Amino acid sequence: xxxGRTATVGRPRGFDxxxxxxxxxxxxxxxGYEGASxxxxxxxxxxxxxxxxxxxxxxxxxxxxALARYTEGPASYVAQALAQPTAREVAAAFLGGSVRATTLPxxxxxxxxxxxxxxxxxxxxxxxxxxxxxxxxxxxHLRDRFQRAVDGGDLPADxxxxxxxxxxxxxxxxxxxxxxxxxxxxxxxxxxDLTMRSWPPxxx
Amino acid sequence: xxxGRTATVGRPRGFDxxxxxxxxxxxxxxxGYEGASxxxxxxxxxxxxxxxxxxxxxxxxxxxxALARYTEGPASYVAQALAQPTAREVAAAFLGGSVRATTLPxxxxxxxxxxxxxxxxxxxxxxxxxxxxxxxxxxxHLRDRFQRAVDGGDLPADxxxxxxxxxxxxxxxxxxxxxxxxxxxxxxxxxxDLTMRSWPPxxx
DNA sequence: TCCCTTCGGTACCGATCGGTGCAAAAATCT
DNA sequence: AGATTTTTGCACCGATCGGTACCGAAGGGA
Numbered sequence: 001x002x003x004g005r006t007a008t009v010g011r012p013r014g015f016d017x018x019x020x021x022x023x024x025x026x027x028x029x030x031x032g033y034e035g036a037s038x039x040x041x042x043x044x045x046x047x048x049x050x051x052x053x054x055x056x057x058x059x060x061x062x063x064x065x066a067l068a069r070y071t072e073g074p075a076s077y078v079a080q081a082l083a084q085p086t087a088r089e090v091a092a093a094f095l096g097g098s099v100r101a102t103t104l105p106x107x108x109x110x111x112x113x114x115x116x117x118x119x120x121x122x123x124x125x126x127x128x129x130x131x132x133x134x135x136x137x138x139x140x141h142l143r144d145r146f147q148r149a150v151d152g153g154d155l156p157a158d159x160x161x162x163x164x165x166x167x168x169x170x171x172x173x174x175x176x177x178x179x180x181x182x183x184x185x186x187x188x189x190x191x192x193d194l195t196m197r198s199w200p201p202x203x204x
Numbered sequence: 205x206x207x208g209r210t211a212t213v214g215r216p217r218g219f220d221x222x223x224x225x226x227x228x229x230x231x232x233x234x235x236g237y238e239g240a241s242x243x244x245x246x247x248x249x250x251x252x253x254x255x256x257x258x259x260x261x262x263x264x265x266x267x268x269x270a271l272a273r274y275t276e277g278p279a280s281y282v283a284q285a286l287a288q289p290t291a292r293e294v295a296a297a298f299l300g301g302s303v304r305a306t307t308l309p310x311x312x313x314x315x316x317x318x319x320x321x322x323x324x325x326x327x328x329x330x331x332x333x334x335x336x337x338x339x340x341x342x343x344x345h346l347r348d349r350f351q352r353a354v355d356g357g358d359l360p361a362d363x364x365x366x367x368x369x370x371x372x373x374x375x376x377x378x379x380x381x382x383x384x385x386x387x388x389x390x391x392x393x394x395x396x397d398l399t400m401r402s403w404p405p406x407x408x
Numbered sequence: 409t410c411c412c413t414t415c416g417g418t419a420c421c422g423a424t425c426g427g428t429g430c431a432a433a434a435a436t437c438t
Numbered sequence: 439a440g441a442t443t444t445t446t447g448c449a450c451c452g453a454t455c456g457g458t459a460c461c462g463a464a465g466g467g468a
Contacts, residue, residue: 010444
């Protein structure tokens with residue numbers, strides 16, 4: 001009988017996977033992929049080295065799982081922004097969300113998707129490429145959303161959805177860099193407001 | 205007699221310091237501070253490990269020297285932009301320069317000042333802080349330049365020089381992240397153009 | 409020529425890196 | 439109860455990390 005539920009044979013796991021992932025997210029977020037050692041990670045996750053390997057495979061897969069957890073946690077503002085009714089509200093929610101997510105009170109500043117790994121040695125290259133694809137996926141979702149806005153008349157017919165998406169992602173990534181450097185939430189919100197004052201930017 | 209010139213006693217150095225620094229710049233640029241090992245660095249610099257330590261002290265000081273070399277080399281567009289006659293030309297030159305510098309044909313993509321170290325473990329923290337100060341210094345120069353533009357009537361009297369500087373640096377840093385992710389020079393120039401279409405953004 | 413200073417190459421240091429082998433512990437299944 | 443399966447803790451692996459001691463090589467000054 002291949003039951004739908006997970007088999008419960010064997011010794012049960014002594015920790016919560018999601019809680020452990022949340023801890024790993026914070027370490028990768030603050031120190032980057034290469035800067036986070038196994039001791040840093042397992043120490044924060046409060047689990048043994050061996051338990052981590054049993055549960056997640058290796059450091060690279062742990063990072064991948066942590067990124068997924070980050071996406072549906074601190075970075076959930078992206079999906080929420082995409083669901084806004086108008087293109088302008090999408091843009092404002094995306095920028096405002098990125099300001100808040102990069103300056104959360106009890107979290108590392110900046111964005112895991114940016115500072116997790118921008119440049120890396122050989123061992124960190126898969127993580128770097130994973131993050132680049134992650135950011136590119138966000139840009140693609142914005143583009144598709146703006147294309148629908150053009151199709152529905154919410155944006156001018158001559159607007160370039162791809163360019164608008166690239167532009168917004170550029171500002172958001174810049175906000176992440178600023179936040180990592182210590183710029184305050186208030187000042188970054190002013191930057192987001194300033195960006196929104198000229199939205200949508202004219203294409204011609 | 206303490207002569208002003210460097211003493212020439214002893215065996216002369218067998219390599220050119222600036223050439224070696226240029227090689228180190230490229231390694232740090234492509235792999236980040238933590239991702240660049242001593243073997244990577246000395247291999248690219250074509251000098252011995254010992255020679256590097258004699259000439260530069262340690263990895264951290266080498267990074268500092270490499271950043272200075274980067275500033276007066278690939279990042280010299282910043283100083284050039286600041287010297288433009290009008291605030292609008294400053295902004296356009298700054299953004300255009302960042303697009304070109306982050307997509308140089310035979311160099312790593314992105315900006316050393318960003319991807320050199322955004323998040324780091326304990327050993328990379330000094331490098332990370334150095335880069336944060338480096339970016340902040342650029343923002344401060346832009347702010348001072350825009351303040352002079354306000355004083356001289358080149359920008360509206362109610363313009364906020366600090367906010368405009370932060371905004372421009374945010375877009376430039378975002379461009380650097382995009383470039384590191386593989387976005388082409390042409391597309392990034394379109395983003396820069398789009399940003400300049402609404403310059404200066406209204407403050408009130 | 410002899411001395412002094414600096415450079416360059418080798419070989420090595422202790423520490424830390426990511427990853428694993430092994431056996432005890434803790435649960436279910438028969 | 440005994441067999442089976444999975445987790446956990448400890449010790450350990452080879453490789454690599456940044457950094458250095460040592461010594462011959464290569465130059466200038468007297």
